[in-house]
Amino acid sequence: MVGAIRMATESGLTAAAAPGEDRPVREKQTGWWDGPWPWLVYLVFYPLPYAWAPPNAAQLIASALGLAVFLPVNILSYRLGGMRLVFACGVILAVAITLAPWGGSWTVFSIYAGAGAARLRPYRFAALLIVAVAVVTVATGLLMAQPLFWWGTGVLLVLVTGGANLSREAFYDRTRALLVSQEEVRRLAGTAERERMERDLHDVVGRTLTLIALKADLAERLVPGGATAATAEVRAIAGIARAGLAEVRAALAGEAGGELTHEITASMAALQTASVAPRLVGDPACLPGEAGGVLAMTLREAVTNVVRHAGAGYCRIELTMEAGTARLIVADDGTGGAFREGNGIAGMRQRLIAAGGSLAIDTGGVGTRLIAAVPA
Secondary structure, three states: HHHHHHHHHHHOOOOOOOOOOOOOOOOOOOOOOOOOOHHHHHHHHHHHHHHHHOOOHHHHHHHHHHHHHHHHHHHHHHOHHHHHHHHHHHHHHHHHHHHHHOOOOOOHHHHHHHHOOOOOHHHHHHHHHHHHHHHHHHHHHHHHOHHHHHHHHHHHHHHHHHHHHHHHHHHHHHHHHHHHHHHHHHHHHHHHHHHHHHHHHHHHHHHHHHHHHHHHHHHHHHHOOHHHHHHHHHHHHHHHHHHHHHHHHHHHOOOOOOOOOHHHHHHHHHHHHHOOOOEOOOOOHHHHHHHHHHHHHHHHHHHHHHHHOOOOOOEEEEEEOOOEEEEEEEEOOOOOOOOOOOHHHHHHHHHHHHHOOOEEEEEEOOOOOEEEEEOO
């Protein structure tokens, strides 16, 4: 009997199940020992009383029938959950009660029933069933008028084994939940990083390629009029390409954004190259660096959209700081009207929301007015 205590610390890993549901089949078994088979060794305690009181034929037949019922039910119980597992534990306990008058150590089967009850969910239900198995075992011993020593040790092992198995099950469930949470964190981190790279590369590459195309068109128009001006534009194209390469590297390293002052200078140059008259209202130096970095990326995409899509002749960039909120307004006199948000607008909105800010776009009236706000 003493060896049955080890059932509490050596039971296999089992999967958790919701209340009232079947427990799923074990996710992983490392060998024959990871299941019901090794614990059948404790059946050797059942015939011990026959060592000093040899059984008769009726006792042997009753014991054989009890084992014939117990073995398949116990093995199958490792794949059951919910009420099916409760029923299996009830059958095993019924085997114990049936064999109580036949001279064997019948409480061994009560211990198996208590150990199986520990695999139920929720845990309070499992604990109640373990106690119920112990109570039924006590009642059986009293009704049979058997000595306390005959069944008392078995009742104690029902509680000890069932409680230890329950503790072990809870430990493995918590470990499994932690592993699932860690995997979800890794998945979400990977998704967030891909979205960041998509936003940053869209903004960086889009603005850089737009400027290169505009500079190339301008150089083509200047070639007939003067090689000097065309040469200057070609050199500007090379500089823009090198700067764009550096920005792509920074975006891949998670360092995209930069200073708002630098981005305003680049945006003003891009607007002038596209023959859009720029106007700056407000001082970028009055905005904190972190808020300025978020608004710098927003400004880059907004100006790129003005150059590529608005068909505008004028663009006003306005910076304000009010009540702890930094605000950027980009307004143009282009076509305006209804439009479908693409990746650029979606990227701007996601970046601002991640920083606790907001994005609003007004296309009513003349042109488009973009308003980006972020806490400073």
